[in-house]
Amino acid sequence: MNFCSNCAASVDLHVPKGDSIPRYVCRSCNTIHYTNPKLVVGCIPEWEDTILLCRRAIEPRYGFWTLPAGFLEDFETTAQGAARETQEEALANVEINELFTLINLPQINQVYVMFRGIMRNQSFGPGAESLEVQLYREERIPWDRIAFPVVEQTLKLYFRDKRRGSFGIYAGDIMRSTDQWEDYQVSYLNDKEW
Amino acid sequence: MNFCSNCAASVDLHVPKGDSIPRYVCRSCNTIHYTNPKLVVGCIPEWEDTILLCRRAIEPRYGFWTLPAGFLEDFETTAQGAARETQEEALANVEINELFTLINLPQINQVYVMFRGIMRNQSFGPGAESLEVQLYREERIPWDRIAFPVVEQTLKLYFRDKRRGSFGIYAGDIMRSTDQWEDYQVSYLNDKEW
Numbered sequence: 159m160n161f162c163s164n165c166a167a168s169v170d171l172h173v174p175k176g177d178s179i180p181r182y183v184c185r186s187c188n189t190i191h192y193t194n195p196k197l198v199v200g201c202i203p204e205w206e207d208t209i210l211l212c213r214r215a216i217e218p219r220y221g222f223w224t225l226p227a228g229f230l231e232d233f234e235t236t237a238q239g240a241a242r243e244t245q246e247e248a249l250a251n252v253e254i255n256e257l258f259t260l261i262n263l264p265q266i267n268q269v270y271v272m273f274r275g276i277m278r279n280q281s282f283g284p285g286a287e288s289l290e291v292q293l294y295r296e297e298r299i300p301w302d303r304i305a306f307p308v309v310e311q312t313l314k315l316y317f318r319d320k321r322r323g324s325f326g327i328y329a330g331d332i333m334r335s336t337d338q339w340e341d342y343q344v345s346y347l348n349d350k351e352w
Numbered sequence: 353m354n355f356c357s358n359c360a361a362s363v364d365l366h367v368p369k370g371d372s373i374p375r376y377v378c379r380s381c382n383t384i385h386y387t388n389p390k391l392v393v394g395c396i397p398e399w400e401d402t403i404l405l406c407r408r409a410i411e412p413r414y415g416f417w418t419l420p421a422g423f424l425e426d427f428e429t430t431a432q433g434a435a436r437e438t439q440e441e442a443l444a445n446v447e448i449n450e451l452f453t454l455i456n457l458p459q460i461n462q463v464y465v466m467f468r469g470i471m472r473n474q475s476f477g478p479g480a481e482s483l484e485v486q487l488y489r490e491e492r493i494p495w496d497r498i499a500f501p502v503v504e505q506t507l508k509l510y511f512r513d514k515r516r517g518s519f520g521i522y523a524g525d526i527m528r529s530t531d532q533w534e535d536y537q538v539s540y541l542n543d544k545e546w
Contacts, residue, residue: 159357160357160358160359160360161355161356161357161358161359161360162357163353163354163355163357163363163385164353164355165354165355166354166360169357179425191357192423194390194391194423194424194425194426195391195425195428196388197389197463229386229388230388230389230463231373231388231389232387232388232389232461233458233459233461234458235525236454236463237523237541255541256523256541256542257454257521257542260454260465262429262430264427264428264429267426267427269391269424269430273541286370327451327521327523329430329431329451329521331429331431347431347450347451347467348450348451
């Protein structure tokens with residue numbers, strides 16, 4: 159941020175009076191420009207004994223497999239956003255069923271909210287951001303080609319709970335150990351054993 | 353938003369190519385300025401058979417009672433943010449225990465994430481944004497002086513589950529019927545009977 163979006167004067171990064179965190183503050187109109195983490199919403203689209211994955215047509219992680227998900231938009235709910243992203247990326251119509259994971263990625267200022275969703279019919283296909291979209295049984299999931307740790311974690315919890323016959327709701331954090339995501343730690347508030 | 357925070361040129365509100373939603377786009381450097389809903393994080397601080405409420409020293413709803421909660425900051429997790437807000441507003445040290453509610457307020461672009469938290473000791477008091485802070489048993493909760501529907505809903509679910517002897521995790525939406533919040537509708541994905 160270089161300039162004030164209110165008055166176009168230059169901004170200065172400092173801790174405002176009564177605050178404890180540096181903010182961009184306008185040198186002219188004194189507007190404080192707060193920044194906050196973004197919500198990413200998506201779902202696990204279920205069809206009979208399979209789930210739907212999308213192969214990414216965009217960076218980062220071009221060519222890797224992911225669950226449909228994207229930034230929550232103004233004026234929509236998390237469930238509406240998850241259904242919209244599934245329509246856009248996988249051309250699939252889902253009924254959002256239940257919250258499944260809420261996972262913080264504090265190092266990149268994202269909070270993922272993933273639901274379980276039921277496909278209303280077997281119709282699907284690649285949206286603009288997908289190379290291909292495919293239904294997968296657990297045995298065929300391309301584990302070494304999953305785009306993001308948050309997707310890998312959500313899928314692993316999903317198949318574990320599916321085997322158990324009952325789905326929980328999991329809130330946790332994923333932290334990478336280095337600049338890369340190859341090495342990451344995960345912890346959940348309500349599943350210490352994981 | 354009037355000006356580009358990148359280059360200070362004026363912005364224009366239109367639907368970018370390949371998008372479906374109007375965005376503020378810079379007329380000079382073409383930066384697209386996305387806006388997204390904000391996460392509000394907080395907790396129900398528990399001490400033995402009571403919970404801790406704060407009376408607001410700021411608008412909106414000056415003088416009304418609320419749970420400690422505020423905007424999630426960059427680089428913190430939702431649980432860290434909830435604990436920080438509890439420290440700031442109620443001067444109370446909590447261990448965040450488990451996710452309790454995720455409630456969308458799409459009309460004001462907020463998503464509330466509320467946890468249950470255990471007070472590490474009986475020490476508490478009014479932070480800068482609180483007039484007073486008090487431990488309440490269920491029978492003494494000032495229901496007609498609660499600041500926000502999202503707090504009222506979280507408290508009602510909390511005491512219902514406490515009576516049941518087991519706490520769920522609830523994802524839902526609150527929509528107001530008019531410009532005011534006196535009249536609102538609530539729905540949960542996993543508790544249709546509520």
